[in-house]
Amino acid sequence: MSVPLVDFQRLPAEQTQAIREAVLRVLEHKRFILGEEVAAFEAALGQRLGGVHCVGVSSGTDALLLALQACDVQRGDSVVTTPYSFFATVGAVLRLGARPIFVDIDASDFGMDLRAADLRHCAAARALLPVHLFGGCLNLGPWQHALPNLPIVEDAAQALDSRDAEGHFAGTRGRIGCFSFFPTKNLGAAGDAGMVVTRDAALAGRLRRLRIHGQSAPYEHSEIGGNFRMDTLQAAVLLASLPFLDAAQAQRHANARRYAALFAAAGVEGRVVLPRIEDGVGGGARHTVHQFVVRIPERRDAVLAGLKRAGIGAAVYYPLPLSLQPCCAFLGHKAGDFPVAERMAREVLALPIAPGLRESEQAEVVAAISKLL
Ligand SMILES: Cc1ncc(COP(=O)(O)O)c(C=O)c1O
Known part of the structure; x- marks a missing residue:
């Protein structure tokens, strides 16, 4: 008997039906770009994560890029991160022309080990980018205490709904949290999608602008962003799957x-x-x-x-x-x-x-x- 690592055919029939109906609704209303399902999914997820602002984006990879950009990470800066993650984590740092400062991990939770960090070196970085791997949720309190001036971007791509021992949801303790809805994730889209979350309303506004080419008013661009929008179809699939x-x-x-x-x-x-x-x-x-x-x-x-x-x-x-x-x-x-x-x-x-x-x-x-x- 073979055993698949993941088998999408085993999705509950009820869920498949809910997805089918949601997709058909989008095909009927045809608002494919930032249709109402995107805002509805952002609101539902924000509520689930304890009242954070959510900005739907095109993938977990783009979520990381956008989040680091919103922390003003630029060419020549450095970002403290883990040597043990999916490539997207360090890829986002490198694409901005920044340099990763790697900190070795703790075998018990696969997260950066504070004891292995050179804190003087780390304090000069622009941001801290920890990764909650495999569904675990790291305790970021000691890092916040050790490096109080560093904004934290949490790579929570694999940790939607995970909580630390103090009850903080992964992705909500730092300045910005990043999620992926790659189809194999616990909440998966029918393609690529991601989310950035923050408690800071002004920062959420900036993330929304960066999501559409840094647009501050129609055809006016206050800074350089990109096309990082979540598709309405993906939002509809995710909203239907959330229950x-x-x-x-x-x-x-x-x-x-x-x-x-x-x-x-x-x-x-x-x-x-x-x-x-x-x-x-x-x-x-x-x-x-x-x-x-x-x-x-x-x-x-x-x-x-x-x-x-x-x-x-x-x-x-x-x-x-x-x-x-x-x-x-x-x-x-x-x-x-x-x-x-x-x-x-x-x-x-x-x-x-x-x-x-x-x-x-x-x-x-x-x-x-x-x-x-
Ligand atoms: C830890 C981690 N970071 C980032 C990503 C990137 O997410 P995506 O595949 O949605 O671009 C993944 C995804 O698979 C991941 O596991």
Whole structure:
């Protein structure tokens, strides 16, 4: 039996129907650019995230670019960020002509480790760009305390609805939060879409202007922005999908609990290190399990190859730290500079977790890994 990493065909029939109706409504009213669904989705998400201003954009990548631009990151500036993320994080910094200052990560939450930061060097940067990976939510309080003058742009592309232990939603604690609705995300569009969020109304206004070429009045441009608009069709899909998000998250948590029980029974403790997944029930931190990432300290690649042979979907997020990407060679980093990030790149393995995953499939994944080890 093969087990897919993600299978879009398993979307609940009710949700597919709601999406179909929403898309048809847009095809009828034909306001394809910034139609009313964009504002309606922005309002719904803003309310869900505790009353933030939301600006719908074309992708999570563009959300990052726009957010850094709105923090006035310019050529020659530096931005403190992680060497362990999807490329878009550092790509946004580099596209603005800025330089990343990488800080090695903490293996417990994959976030930048404050103890590894050179704070004097970091304090001279223009912004701080932490990443909430895999559905976890970092505690940014100590960073705000250590670097009080640095605006924080949160890359929360993978962490919609996640909360830290103090109840802050990922993306809402810093100056600007950035989200992605890439189809595989917990809330996925039918294509590319993203969101920038902020508590600052004036900043939200600037983000809205930057979204349409920095336009301050029709055909008058106060600064240089771009075409970063969210499509009405994508907003309609997202708005229709939003009511189904809680049930989907509950399934991710149930799947994570089942993996914990199956791995415990398999007796592979130490050879498979499980993630810490808080479900937020009764308050406290909430991990939204965007990815279920285990660590396999020995023979990860052999396990991955074996799973592939067995038709089981698994993936490595991320095999090469950003510091060692070919296009970052000019920064002069070498292997060994960020040892924890480099070790994670060798050990991590994401397993199928999406809603719709069957109990028998999870049992098969765990049995296959145990056998391969
Ligand atoms: C951590 C992180 N940042 C940024 C992005 C970019 O988002 P998008 O694919 O919507 O451009 C992603 C997305 O996949 C991501 O995982």
